[in-house]
Amino acid sequence: xxxxxxxxxxxxxxxxxxxxxxxxxxxxxxxxxxxxxxxxxxxxxxxxxxxxxxxxxxxxxxxxxxxxxxxxxxxxxxxxxxxxxxxxxxxxxxxxxxxxxxxxxxxxxxxxxxxxxxxxxxxxxxxxxxxxxxxxxxxxxxxxxxxxxxxxxxxxxxxxxxxxxxxxxxxxxxxxxxxxxxxxxxxxxxxxxxxxxxxxxxxxxxxxxxxxxxxxxxxxxxxxxxxxxxxxxxxxxxxxxxxxxxxxxxxxxxxxxx
Numbered sequence: 001x002x003x004x005x006x007x008x009x010x011x012x013x014x015x016x017x018x019x020x021x022x023x024x025x026x027x028x029x030x031x032x033x034x035x036x037x038x039x040x041x042x043x044x045x046x047x048x049x050x051x052x053x054x055x056x057x058x059x060x061x062x063x064x065x066x067x068x069x070x071x072x073x074x075x076x077x078x079x080x081x082x083x084x085x086x087x088x089x090x091x092x093x094x095x096x097x098x099x100x101x102x103x104x105x106x107x108x109x110x111x112x113x114x115x116x117x118x119x120x121x122x123x124x125x126x127x128x129x130x131x132x133x134x135x136x137x138x139x140x141x142x143x144x145x146x147x148x149x150x151x152x153x154x155x156x157x158x159x160x161x162x163x164x165x166x167x168x169x170x171x172x173x174x175x176x177x178x179x180x181x182x183x184x185x186x187x188x189x190x191x192x193x194x195x196x197x198x199x200x201x202x203x204x205x206x207x208x209x210x211x212x213x214x215x216x217x218x219x220x221x222x223x224x225x226x227x228x229x230x231x232x233x234x235x236x237x238x239x240x241x242x243x244x245x246x247x248x249x250x251x252x253x254x255x256x257x258x
Contacts, residue, residue, distance in 0.1 A: 001116055002088040003116050007087065012219060013220035015044060015221065016043055016044065017043075017044040017223070018032070019066045021075070025070060027238050031241065038246040038249025038250040038253065039252075042220075044089075045090070046059070046062070059224060077109045080115055090141070091110060093120065095120050108138060116141060118141070142164075145168075147169040155192055165220060169188075186212075190217060198218050201223075207255035
């Protein structure tokens, strides 16, 4: 298992998101390999949940395709064990699934399957103490969000316990591709003072946007919906899916390292 710190070691990180099991369970390893060939530094594996409240239509659709393919937590961890160890992985999911499985068991399953970080959009830091401490005990990272509306006092609290990287939300609202980078995003990057790497997601979909967040001071750019769009467009042609994902990933990586 590679630690998340590996993704940020002496470089700016490209973080990519896919939903495990989308469009079918057997396709996920090939998609992961395409991302790795393209140069991704860290992969967020979505564990699908039926009510993904932080996600827009693109990732909601991916979630539904994954659930329809039969993906569930047991299959998710079995799948994760078989993925290449070239890059670190973080699971992105919702707290209902963690709570139902049990925090201790969920974290242990992550550890045993090679996942080094846990991202939970619907778990505020004030309520995340048990998960945070359990992750710490098992050598995993519990990753928190900071949004443009987060107060200065709350930013201090979040950065104090930060681990792995801090997920900066590029804009208010749900996930999804956008055409522009808001000034509030640049401001947020500057406002968050921490030694923990800062990665920006929610609305980063083009190489140009990825380059802009890096030039604004971020340590990583997170891209999800643009990759999911490729999967949705070519869901019956895995070879074409992988070709296009590898090409997009390569362009993104080239831009953030320019």
